[in-house]
Amino acid sequence: MLYTPILATLGYLLSEDEQNVLLIHRNARANDTHLGKYNGLGGKLEPTETVLECLDREFLEEAGITLKRVELRGTISWAGFGKAGEDWFGFIFLARGYTGTLKTSNVEGDLEWQPISSLLSGVLPLWEGDKNFLPLVFDSDPRVFYGVMPYKGGKMLSWNYQR
Secondary structure, eight states: OOOOOEEEEEEEEEOTTSSEEEEEEOOSOTTOTTTTOEEOEEEEOOTTSOHHHHHHHHHHHHHSEEEEEEEEEEEEEETTOSTTSOOEEEEEEEEEEEEEOOOSEETTEEEEEEEHHHHHHTOSOOOTTHHHHHHHHHSSOOSOEEEEOOEETTEEOOOEEEO
């Protein structure tokens, strides 16, 4: 079977003191597959842009800001994750610093600074699989992780990664 995933970025912006992270609370659209969940910011890669250009565009569109420093923390293959079972492949970034005026919300929901501890402890409603890769995004290991997290029917089947 040919693997032709949707390519996407997912970014987590740290606060200046690095204790909080900017998240979107997907609470604005009733038909949203992500309704009620918290997530980083990002989206689909356009055919003519690099991965970094996609991340920059998504943060500008969703939050009204330009990121200063970004670091690739990992990649994840989410086979079967899409609403109709589409495969997704994500580039996961950690960002520090920004310029511009941060929006408080967008068409998908509210933008909120949340403690990293709340994100990692499972206090916030997230996708089931997020608990597996989020510790790798925020840990001190400088190596990039390469993960595989297949889904079926909206449920995570397994998780595997290498560094």
